[in-house]
Amino acid sequence: MKRPKIEEKHRRDKSILDVEGNYLTSEKSNIGFVRFIAMVSNCIEYLSHKYGLSFYEVIKECSKELIKKGFS
Numbered sequence: 001m002k003r004p005k006i007e008e009k010h011r012r013d014k015s016i017l018d019v020e021g022n023y024l025t026s027e028k029s030n031i032g033f034v035r036f037i038a039m040v041s042n043c044i045e046y047l048s049h050k051y052g053l054s055f056y057e058v059i060k061e062c063s064k065e066l067i068k069k070g071f072s
Contacts, residue, residue: 014032047058 013036044055044058044062047053047062048055051058053061
């Protein structure tokens with residue numbers, strides 16, 4: 001039941017990042033993955049500076065919120 005939604009999300013993500021194929025199997029996919037990781041890292045760094053938390057504290061707090069929303 002969830003599989004079509006997951007695949008739809010992957011297609012959307014690949015489109016946004018201009019990525020083809022599976023991750024770690026082609027140069028273009030790897031470049032897209034690196035772009036994605038850089039984007040996530042920059043967002044975490046921004047939140048870290050904005051709220052005066054360490055990089056890992058931001059990740060921990062975001063994880064807590066995602067878990068809470070998952071059980072809502």
